[in-house]
Structures are given as structure tokens and as C-alpha cells.
Amino acid sequence: MKTAARTIDYGSRGTVTVVPDAELLAVHAAHLVVSAVDRAAAADRRAVIALSGGSTPKQMGKLFAAEPMRSRMAWNSIEVFWGDERWVPLDDPESNAGEAMRGFLDRVPVAKERLHPFATGGIDPEQSARDLEQEIRRLTPGTAIPQFDLILLGMGDDGHTASLFPGTAAIHETERLVVGHRVDKLDATRLTFTPPLINAARKVAFLVGGASKAEMLAAVLDGPVDFDMYPSQVVRPRSGDLTWIVDEAAASRLERNVDRG
């Protein structure tokens, strides 16, 4: 059984860290958050972080809700956003923010003012996106495009990331930092960070697990560049760092993975 993580250099497409399984994927994700928070706390500021929806953050949340992580984390030094959201109330099982709150944020000593979910009621999606953009700017003064300390992303089997789905105009957004849009193939409304905001981050980390992701991961990392087909490829931080944390199953088709599990 493999236990150690190994790293593969994917040049301008990032660094790929392969871990044995989903459990270790969540451990690595939790450490990324802790390091970002520690770095910010050392500079006497709060780390501005975006969580994603999906399965890995769910498992990561379990780690944060339990010891030793619960006490280890500097909960007063974090501002939490979500990189995308479904147009449902916070208490809906489909809500990314709701899931994280029920999963761990309600059970750790983080102040409510540190949590910045999208508003998904009482206003229209467009306004919700604009309001969140303002909130992000308020907490990251001094830069034209706010710099998140860490943005965690998932990748769907269809290559989407955040709520940037294949063929949607949001993939090509250049001005707005956050948009609310209709995703026809889901017949649903989604709110999402846009490429300019994601690519301004100090660090972006994809968390990708499971055999169902193997083919798409290989297409995104080894295949030709086609943002409309593979929206995850649009993630290319301008000066920040791009890491893919993937498990053996997801890494099994990568060309550069010479040590396939």
C-alpha cells in the first residue's frame, strides 16, 4: 500500500500532488487551510479563504470539527467565502455554505462575522453576486483585484470548476469578480467566482478524488487547451501558486504519472 504523497511537475498547469486516497486528500486540504491561516496570522491579518462544494471539503470539515484540528486552527484569523453556490436557501441540503456550516463551521469557535456565504434569498442572483463582490473588496482593501490567500476548488467529471460549466459565458468573464448565471445543462441558477478573481489568488488548490475523474483530469492536464470544453483549464493564477491534490484513482491516467498506483 502506498502511503507517501508524491509530486509531479505540470509546468504552467501547476504541481500535482498524488496522495493514496480520499482520506489523505482531506488531510492535505486541511493542512493547506491551516498554513494559509498561520501565514496570515503571522503577518497580523486574517486569511481570506474560499471553500468549494463537493466531497473533499465535506471530509475536510470533519477533521476541523474534531481534535486536534479544532484547537489547532486560529479561528479568529480566517474569513471564509465559497467559490460557488447553488441558488437555494442556506438550509437546503444542496447549499455549499449550508453544508459546510452544518458539517463543521457551526461546531468550531469561528465568529459568524467571519463567514460570508452568498445571499440566496430576497434578492436576485445578479444582485447577490454584486453584493458578494463588494464584501470581498471590503475585506481585501488596497488591490485592484482582491487576492485570496487560498481558493479551494473541485473539478466535476465534465471539467467544470466552481460553477464555471462547459460552454458558459462566465468562463470568459474579464471584468466581474463574481457572477450569477443560468446554467442551461443543469436547468439551474448558480453563483460563481470568475477567472479574474480565481487567478488573482496567492494559492489555488484543486481537490480531485476518485476514478470517475481520471479521464477528465488527464484531458485537463495533458490535453490541448480548450477553456469552453475544459473550464478547469482557465485556472492559471497570474503570480500565485496552482496545486492539484489528487488521489491515486484520479491520477491513474495522467501521462506524467510514471509511478501509477
Ligand code: 6PG
Ligand atoms: C459545486 C461545486 C463543484 C464541485 C465539483 C466537484 O457546488 O458543484 O463547487 O464545483 O467542487 O463538482 O465535486 P466533487 O469533488 O464532489 O466531485
